Amino acid sequence: MDLTKLSLKQTIKALEDKQFSKQELNRAYLSKIDTLNSKLNVFLEVEKNTLGIPAAIKDIIITQNIKTTAGSKILSNFLPPYNATVIGRLLEKGCSVIGKTNHDEFAMGSSGENSAYGVTKNPWNLKKVPGGSSSGSAAAVAADMCVFSLGTDTGGSIRQPASLCGVVGLKTSYGRVSRYGAIALSSSLDQIGPFTKTVEDARTILEWISGEDGLDANCHGKPFQPQKSFKNLSGIKIGVPKEYFGKGLDKGVEKVIREAIKKLEELGGEIVEVSLPHTEYAIAAYYIILPSEVSSNLAKFDGIRFGFDRSKFGAEAKRRIMLGTFTLSAGYFDDYFIKAAKVRTLIKQDFEKAFEKVDVIVGPVSPTVAWDIGEKFDDPLAMYLSDAYTIPANLAGICGLSLPCGFVEGLPVGLQILGKYWGEDTILSVGEIYEQATDWHKEKPKL
Amino acid sequence: MKLTDIQVKHVAKLANLPLSSEELKKYGEQLSKILDYIEQLNKIDTSKVNPTFNVVDKKNVWDEDIVKPSLSQEQALQNGQTKNDYFITKGVFEEE
Amino acid sequence: MYEPVIGLEVHVELNTKSKMFCRCSADYFGKKPNTQTCPVCLGLPGSLPYINKQAIEDCMKIGLALNCEISKKSLFERKNYFYPDLAKGYQISQLRWPLCIKGWIEVDPPSHKASEGQETSRIRINRVHQEEDTGKLTHSGSETLIDFNRSSVPLVEIVTEPDFKDSSQIKDYAKKLQQIFRYLGVSDADMEKGQMRLEANISVRKVGQKQLPAYRVELKNINSFRFMVAAVEYEIKRQIEALEKGEKLVQETKGWNEDKKQTFTQRVKEEANDYRYFPEPDLPEMQFEESKIKDLESNLPELPWKKLEQFIEKYGINESSARILTEDKDLAGFFEQLVELGKKEGVLAKDIANYVVNQKIDLLNDSPQQIIDDIKAKKTNLISDDSQLEKVAKEVISENPQMVETYKKGKVTIIQALIGVVMKKTAGKADATKVKIILESLLNL
Numbered sequence: 001m002d003l004t005k006l007s008l009k010q011t012i013k014a015l016e017d018k019q020f021s022k023q024e025l026n027r028a029y030l031s032k033i034d035t036l037n038s039k040l041n042v043f044l045e046v047e048k049n050t051l052g053i054p055a056a057i058k059d060i061i062i063t064q065n066i067k068t069t070a071g072s073k074i075l076s077n078f079l080p081p082y083n084a085t086v087i088g089r090l091l092e093k094g095c096s097v098i099g100k101t102n103h104d105e106f107a108m109g110s111s112g113e114n115s116a117y118g119v120t121k122n123p124w125n126l127k128k129v130p131g132g133s134s135s136g137s138a139a140a141v142a143a144d145m146c147v148f149s150l151g152t153d154t155g156g157s158i159r160q161p162a163s164l165c166g167v168v169g170l171k172t173s174y175g176r177v178s179r180y181g182a183i184a185l186s187s188s189l190d191q192i193g194p195f196t197k198t199v200e201d202a203r204t205i206l207e208w209i210s211g212e213d214g215l216d217a218n219c220h221g222k223p224f225q226p227q228k229s230f231k232n233l234s235g236i237k238i239g240v241p242k243e244y245f246g247k248g249l250d251k252g253v254e255k256v257i258r259e260a261i262k263k264l265e266e267l268g269g270e271i272v273e274v275s276l277p278h279t280e281y282a283i284a285a286y287y288i289i290l291p292s293e294v295s296s297n298l299a300k301f302d303g304i305r306f307g308f309d310r311s312k313f314g315a316e317a318k319r320r321i322m323l324g325t326f327t328l329s330a331g332y333f334d335d336y337f338i339k340a341a342k343v344r345t346l347i348k349q350d351f352e353k354a355f356e357k358v359d360v361i362v363g364p365v366s367p368t369v370a371w372d373i374g375e376k377f378d379d380p381l382a383m384y385l386s387d388a389y390t391i392p393a394n395l396a397g398i399c400g401l402s403l404p405c406g407f408v409e410g411l412p413v414g415l416q417i418l419g420k421y422w423g424e425d426t427i428l429s430v431g432e433i434y435e436q437a438t439d440w441h442k443e444k445p446k447l
Numbered sequence: 448m449k450l451t452d453i454q455v456k457h458v459a460k461l462a463n464l465p466l467s468s469e470e471l472k473k474y475g476e477q478l479s480k481i482l483d484y485i486e487q488l489n490k491i492d493t494s495k496v497n498p499t500f501n502v503v504d505k506k507n508v509w510d511e512d513i514v515k516p517s518l519s520q521e522q523a524l525q526n527g528q529t530k531n532d533y534f535i536t537k538g539v540f541e542e543e
Numbered sequence: 544m545y546e547p548v549i550g551l552e553v554h555v556e557l558n559t560k561s562k563m564f565c566r567c568s569a570d571y572f573g574k575k576p577n578t579q580t581c582p583v584c585l586g587l588p589g590s591l592p593y594i595n596k597q598a599i600e601d602c603m604k605i606g607l608a609l610n611c612e613i614s615k616k617s618l619f620e621r622k623n624y625f626y627p628d629l630a631k632g633y634q635i636s637q638l639r640w641p642l643c644i645k646g647w648i649e650v651d652p653p654s655h656k657a658s659e660g661q662e663t664s665r666i667r668i669n670r671v672h673q674e675e676d677t678g679k680l681t682h683s684g685s686e687t688l689i690d691f692n693r694s695s696v697p698l699v700e701i702v703t704e705p706d707f708k709d710s711s712q713i714k715d716y717a718k719k720l721q722q723i724f725r726y727l728g729v730s731d732a733d734m735e736k737g738q739m740r741l742e743a744n745i746s747v748r749k750v751g752q753k754q755l756p757a758y759r760v761e762l763k764n765i766n767s768f769r770f771m772v773a774a775v776e777y778e779i780k781r782q783i784e785a786l787e788k789g790e791k792l793v794q795e796t797k798g799w800n801e802d803k804k805q806t807f808t809q810r811v812k813e814e815a816n817d818y819r820y821f822p823e824p825d826l827p828e829m830q831f832e833e834s835k836i837k838d839l840e841s842n843l844p845e846l847p848w849k850k851l852e853q854f855i856e857k858y859g860i861n862e863s864s865a866r867i868l869t870e871d872k873d874l875a876g877f878f879e880q881l882v883e884l885g886k887k888e889g890v891l892a893k894d895i896a897n898y899v900v901n902q903k904i905d906l907l908n909d910s911p912q913q914i915i916d917d918i919k920a921k922k923t924n925l926i927s928d929d930s931q932l933e934k935v936a937k938e939v940i941s942e943n944p945q946m947v948e949t950y951k952k953g954k955v956t957i958i959q960a961l962i963g964v965v966m967k968k969t970a971g972k973a974d975a976t977k978v979k980i981i982l983e984s985l986l987n988l
Contacts, residue, residue: 062589070588081522082582084589175503183588188501188824216591217508217826218501284485293824295462296621299632300586302463304536304689306526311465318464322474323481325462326450328623328819337821339488341498346491348499380477381484397502421502461817463625500618500822506830512559512597515566523580523691526587532576533681533688536627 003028004144008201029054040121042136043099052096056146058137059100062181070183071105071115074312084181085213093208101136105314107185114316123445128370131161138165141195149195154185156390158193159402163365163414166404170202174397180215184297186290189394199432234268239358243279250368252408257364260405260415274354278346282392288340295324348396355420365402369411401427404440448482544750545783549707552742557601563675563697564592576690584695586630598697601729606643606671613836617642619823628677638820641672651715653708667704710775722847726872747782761796774799858892864900901975926972936981939964
């Protein structure tokens with residue numbers, strides 16, 4: 001039996017039934033990592049002597065006494081004296097950190113190419129990007145190098161690599177999971193969430209890591225507890241936003257998504273067309289709010305208390321610091337930051353109105369499948385535009401799920417299921433029903 | 448919106464980023480391009496819209512005034528350049 | 544004719560147990576360096592701030608004591624700048640949504656108005672807001688050492704409108720604020736320990752000119768009332784002289800050199816600082832209901848001027864004694880305790896006031912009962928014969944030429960010492976109030 005193919009739920013069950021020990025489990029994963037990591041560049045740091053359920057953690061999440069780099073040269077020697085809240089909670093549940101995964105520097109990027117430690121390769125095609133920014137965490141699950149992983153999603157950084165790598169990725173509602181110990185990119189948008197092999201596993205991880213901790217003042221509520229369980233989708237209204245099927249959406253991807261929507265209808269869902277009229281402005285608003293917050297969040301990197309000096313930032317970090325410093329500067333604050341914050345309100349209201357009519361909203365995660373490494377690297381704006389379908393959810397603070405729903409030319413396509421604020425229960429249920437009715441999640445890359 | 452060289456330099460100074468002249472030029476051009484893209488927001492009338500800075504609807508989230516343990520001095524200093532249990536940096540000129 | 548335009552910014556460190564945005568101990572004074580820090584106040588990657596509720600209440604109390612409106616909605620904001628003592632690269636502060644706005648306080652009128660008989664004048668408070676302190680730098684040669692124990696200790700900033708007309712008003716204002724902080728119990732406001740810091744913005748303009756001058760000089764890092772007064776006076780004179788000579792004054796930050804008794808330039812601003820304030824995304828907003836504000840207001844401790852009024856009206860003591868008795872909250876409390884005790888023993892509040900004002904009281908060690916007994920004993924054989932007292936007073940004056948000279952140079956408080964000598968000579972039996980009047984008339988001949 002290949003232990004690394006098991007889902008989290010199967011792994012827990014097998015451990016309980018004493019089919020294998022935790023040592024054997026860890027050995028299996030470490031040997032997988034040993035074989036694949038040089039090829040894929042997924043892990044920046046591997047912990048050899050772990051004894052829990054092996055979890056891979058995006059290297060932007062703080063782990064006590066395990067080097068945490070944020071994918072940057074500026075933190076190449078940083079040994080944190082504390083654990084992120086989510087790490088503490090996973091350890092309590094019997095998990096262990098098997099390694100820290102590669103990602104775009106400070107989570108800035110959609111391809112993984114902005115990592116100071118080299119790009120992670122897409123397990124489905126080593127010439128392709130894995131998506132970003134949580135590249136390594138997505139690839140680690142796709143390549144069975146861990147049972148599950150954690151990433152962060154600020155503008156799609158969980159959903160998009162999950163889509164491009166063919167795994168399940170959950171972006172939680174803002175405030176659902178404590179950000180304490182996630183190195184901040186854009187504080188009002190960042191959320192931590194899981195990458196898993198099944199929707200069911202994503203639900204379990206959410207139960208484990210959610211709930212207020214008294215350290216992130218924006219995190220609130222009790223740990224997530226599943227409420228609904230429905231066997232089919234009858235009575236469920238599924239919104240399809242026309243704005244997510246416009247210009248720029250790859251025909252192949254569109255076909256796969258339309259088929260997935262048809263499948264949801266077959267499963268009993270009622271398909272309703274909805275409109276999210278301000279979608280086209282999301283990227284512009286996002287690229288004001290995010291760089292503004294970035295310019296401030298990255299000010300603490302001065303090489304005094306930790307890390308190296310500011311010349312060690314990578315190109316994208318410098319670009320966004322410059323942009324955000326400008327948009328906040330005297331005379332421009334109202335025109336940029338306040339304007340963007342108002343547009344953010346409109347985008348949020350778009351979703352609120354849509355969710356008066358429907359239970360979930362579905363569409364593509366990414367306009368294309370994984371692209372060639374190097375293809376968009378020199379054109380930041382083109383790269384930014386690839387996040388058009390994921391960014392609005394972050395601005396609105398709502399939750400979203402990406403799950404495998406087909407392939408285009410051998411590369412995975414993810415279906416995005418967006419839910420209302422605090423609507424994780426519903427999107428996970430809808431996702432699970434779709435997953436159980438299809439076999440896409442069972443496909444594995446040939447490595 | 449086209450940023451002037453002076454503006455770009457000023458922004459780099461505010462951001463405390465040591466940039467080469469090539470970098471200044473490159474970022475100046477890229478920033479101008481991004482700002483042009485952002486201009487489209489001006490098409491929307493937001494005069495009657497309130498800004499959203501934080502989507503969390505909670506108010507008055509705070510702690511009681513109770514002291515909890517700090518890091519040990521060793522932990523606090525472990526990642527920094529230090530001397531005699533202080534962090535150390537090159538002389539900040541006393542402004543006299 | 545020129546007149547000064549002066550505004551004041553006062554920072555006060557609150558005496559909360561824990562820091563503003565983390566729960567490290569805020570009692571940093573004299574502690575080993577970097578022993579009271581955590582990921583939050585060290586600004587380590589991944590850490591997040593969490594508000595100290597007590598600090599917010601303390602800030603609001605200060606606002607209420609200064610007749611401010613409490614904002615229904617208040618936000619924290621980030622003030623972005625780089626300095627090695629600023630752990631996060633930004634200070635969490637407030638600019639557009641401060642906790643308290645639009646207050647005022649009565650202070651002594653400017654000297655020339657006082658001579659015209661004006662009793663008080665009003666200084667408008669622009670804002671009272673909450674922020675956090677920075678770490679502490681020690682410069683040693685080419686190196687700068689940093690201790691972050693003070694990082695994120697709660698600070699309240701009080702900003703006035705440019706309403707001050709001279710240095711005496713500044714001194715009175717600062718003293719009154721210090722008294723308020725102590726009465727409220729929110730800070731010891733010890734200037735030498737840096738718990739209270741003053742910054743003055745000074746410019747001068749032609750009398751009659753309505754708009755504010757185009758420049759202003761910021762006086763900073765001055766750690767005593769006395770030095771601040773000296774620096775302000777120096778600046779007013781310097782600026783008027785410069786303008787009279789037709790020189791152009793520039794925006795700059797200055798400090799005080801006590802040895803040379805002059806201000807010195809710390810920084811000339813080429814351009815205004817650009818702090819790029821924006822709402823702190825890590826902290827949800829604060830909202831206050833009317834009832835909560837009312838509640839806080841009604842539970843404010845009695846403030847110094849209320850106490851002053853009360854002492855004068857209720858106990859019938861004179862204003863100057865009442866001022867001395869209310870200057871310090873603990874002394875006022877001790878006096879009230881004595882009055883309570885005195886009531887039972889038939890000792891008048893007025894006599895207690897005289898005693899307390901004229902004797903050195905040791906708040907920690909003097910027993911109230913002993914003091915009451917003393918007063919009773921003296922009352923029975925008090926010397927109040929003017930001629931007898933005058934004789935002793937004259938003796939004391941001729942025997943203490945130095946004190947007399949000090950008095951004549953303007954340090955009138957020395958009279959307390961002279962009264963003390965008279966009391967000693969009369970074995971404490973002289974009527975101190977009378978002694979004071981007699982001494983004053985003799986000294987002012």
